[in-house]
Amino acid sequence: MANLTLSVRNKSGEVLATKTQANRCALGYHGTYEEGDQLVFSTDEKNSFIILQFDDAMGENFVFMKENELVFTIPFGEKKYSYAPKSFYGEWHVLSARIATEAEIAMNKNLAKNVYDQAADLGCYPHAHANVETRGEAVFAARNAINGNICNESHGLWPYESWGINMQDDAEITVEFGRKVKIDRVVLVTRADFPHDNWWQEVTLSFSDGSKVVKKLEKSYEPHEIVLPEAKCVEWVTMSDMKKDPTDPSPFPALTQIEVYGTEA
Numbered sequence: 001m002a003n004l005t006l007s008v009r010n011k012s013g014e015v016l017a018t019k020t021q022a023n024r025c026a027l028g029y030h031g032t033y034e035e036g037d038q039l040v041f042s043t044d045e046k047n048s049f050i051i052l053q054f055d056d057a058m059g060e061n062f063v064f065m066k067e068n069e070l071v072f073t074i075p076f077g078e079k080k081y082s083y084a085p086k087s088f089y090g091e092w093h094v095l096s097a098r099i100a101t102e103a104e105i106a107m108n109k110n111l112a113k114n115v116y117d118q119a120a121d122l123g124c125y126p127h128a129h130a131n132v133e134t135r136g137e138a139v140f141a142a143r144n145a146i147n148g149n150i151c152n153e154s155h156g157l158w159p160y161e162s163w164g165i166n167m168q169d170d171a172e173i174t175v176e177f178g179r180k181v182k183i184d185r186v187v188l189v190t191r192a193d194f195p196h197d198n199w200w201q202e203v204t205l206s207f208s209d210g211s212k213v214v215k216k217l218e219k220s221y222e223p224h225e226i227v228l229p230e231a232k233c234v235e236w237v238t239m240s241d242m243k244k245d246p247t248d249p250s251p252f253p254a255l256t257q258i259e260v261y262g263t264e265a
Contacts, residue, residue, distance in 0.1 A: 001022050001023055002022065002023060002043050002044055002045045002048065002099060003020055003021070003022055003043065003044045004020065004021060004022070004023065004024070004025040004041070004042075004043050004050075004097045004098070004099075005018065005019070005020040005025065005040075005041070005042045005043070006018065006019055006025050006026075006027040006039075006040070006041055006095045006096070006097055007019075007027075007039070007040040007042075008027070008029050008031070008037065008038075008039060008040075008093075008095075009037070009038050009040060010034065010036060010037050010038075011034075011035070011036025011037065011038075012036075016029070016031060016037075017029045017031075023098060023099045024096075024097075024098040024099070025096065025097050025098070026094065026095070026096040027094070027095040027096070028092065028093070028094055029092070029093045029094075029095065030091060030092055031091065031093075032090070032091055033074050033088050033093075035074075035076040035077075036073075037073075037074045038071050038072060038073050038074065039054045039071075039072045039074065039095060040069065040070070040071050040072070041054070041065075041069070041070045041072075041095075041097050042068055042069040042070070043065060043068055043069075043097075044068065045068075046065070046066060046067060046068055047064075047065070047066060047179070048064075048065045048099065049062065049063075049064055049065075049099070049100035049104070049105050050062075050063050050064075050065050050097055050098070050099065050100060051063075051096075051097070051098050051099075051100050051104065052070075052096075052097050052116060053094070053095060053096040053097070054072050054095055054116050055087050055088055055093065055095075056093065056094040057084060057086040057087040057088075057089070058083075058084070058087050058115050058116070059115070060096070061113065061114055061115050061116055062100060062104060062109065062113075063114060063116070063124050063125065063126075064124070064125045064126075064177070064178045064179055065123065065124055066123040066124070066125065066178045066179070067122070067123030067124070069123075070116075070122055070123065070124045071122065072116055072118065073118070074088050075088070075138070078137065078138055079138045080138075081137075081138050081139050081156075081157050081158065081161070082138045082139045082141060082143075082144055082147075082157075082158055082161035083158055084158055084159070085158070105264060106263065106264065107263070108261060108262060108263050109261065109262075109263075110148075110259045110260065110261055111126060111177055111181050111183065111260050111261065111262055112126050112128075112146045112175045112177075112258055112259055112260040113126065113146055113147070113148045113259070114126045114127065114128075114143075114146050114147070115147050115148055117143040117146055117147070118143065119141065119142075119143065121176070123178075124178075125176060125177050125178030125179070126146055126175055126176065126177055126178070126260075127175070127176045127178070128142040128143055128145055128146045128163075128173060128174065128175050128176075128258075129142050129173070129174055129176075130142040130163060130165075130171065130172065130173040130174070131168075131170070131171060131172055132165055132166045132168045132171050133163070133164060133166070134164030134165065134166040134254075135164075135166065137164075138161075139155075139156055139157060139158075139160075139161045139162070139164075140161070140162060140163060140164030140166075140254070141161075141163065142163050142173055144161040144162055144163055144256075145162070145163040145173060145255050145256070145257055145258050146175060146257070146258065147161075147257075148257070149161065149256070149257065150189045150223070150256060150257050151256070152189050152190065152191050152192050152193075152221065152256040152257075153192055153193060153221065154193050155191060155193045155196065155197070155252075155254065160193075162191045162254045162255060162256045163254060163255040163256075164252075164254050165242075165253065165254065165255075167251045167252070170240075171240070171242065172238055172239060172240035172241075173238065173239050173240075173255065173258070174236055174237070174238040174239075175236060175237050175238075175258060175260060176235065176236045177234070177235055177236060177260075178235070179235065179264075179265070180233050180234065180235055180265035181233070181234065181235075181260075181262050181263065181264060181265050182231050182232070182233050182262050182263050182264070182265045183228065183231065183232055183234060183237070183260050183261065183262030184227070184228050184230075184231045184232075184261060184262055185225065185226065185227050185228060185260075185261040185262070186205060186225075186226040186228070186237065186258065186259065186260050186261070187223050187224065187225050187226070187257075187258070187259040187261070188203070188217070188223065188224040188226070188239075188255065188257070188258055188259075189223050189224075189255070189256040189257035189258075189259075190217065190220075190224065190253070190254070190255055190256065191253070191254035191255065191256045192219075192220065192221040194219075195250060196250060196252060197250055197252050197253060197254065198244045198245055198248045198250040198251060198252055198253040199217070199219045199220075199244065199245055199248065199253055200217050200242045200243060200244055200245075200253050201216065201217060201243050201244065201245055202214060202215065202216050202217065202241070202242070202243040203215055203217060203239055203240075203241065203242045203243075204239070204240055204241035204242075205226065205237055205238070205239055206237070206238045206240060207232055207234045207236070207237050207238075208234045208235040208236045208237075209232055209233065209234050211232065213226065213228060213229075214241075219245070223259075231262070233265045237260055239255070239258065
């Protein structure tokens with residue numbers, strides 16, 4: 001049995017609301033969020049599988065907690081542009097957390113999805129990071145590529161946030177799982193805001209086991225499915241060596257979503 005705690009605190013560290021329960025916890029918070037407010041989840045067990053909800057408009061997400069505590073800073077201003085306007089809005093909010101069931105842990109699923117991912121690696125996985133994000137803007141951050149949103153026919157504010165590469169040929173993005181997982185399929189949703197966007201003719205997927213897969217892509221609004229030759233036990237996957245169409249005048253290829261399917265290793 002694990003104790004789970006959910007809290008809301010302000011920028012001064014004052015706890016505005018908190019609740020602790022065993023194995024399953026829900027916190028209803030009445031109040032309008034202000035800049036600097038943070039949502040905190042903690043558990044007395046590390047390396048745990050949690051079904052986490054920091055906002056009722058964003059829903060639950062299966063995460064792996066390598067550490068005991070996760071602090072989520074509520075986005076305001078420019079940082080909010082990549083989130084749905086309904087999220088963190090209003091005077092009532094519901095936070096929840098529970099220990100994942102054995103069936104939820106064992107099932108084949110998208111191991112890359114994390115709607116609550118943040119720029120810093122805070123011990124909650126999956127986690128995305130990149131060597132470049134266009135102009136450092138929230139709407140082009142790496143976390144956008146694992147938030148589950150597959151709208152890809154435009155760019156900019158939600159629902160068209162994406163990972164932008166700032167026109168760099170050496171751009172790469174990594175998804176870390178925080179533990180070993182067994183994967184068999186990767187799906188890429190490339191941004192398709194044509195003619196504003198260019199597109200990638202080829203990408204390379206590198207894995208923590210030292211292997212690589214090179215995949216040719218088509219110019220398409222549709223997802224690109226990459227079935228691996230054999231299942232891999234890995235801790236991370238990196239997409240790099242993206243080759244854009246040299247005949248397309250646009251310098252702006254981008255990634256809307258990367259999905260990685262598999263099970264626990």
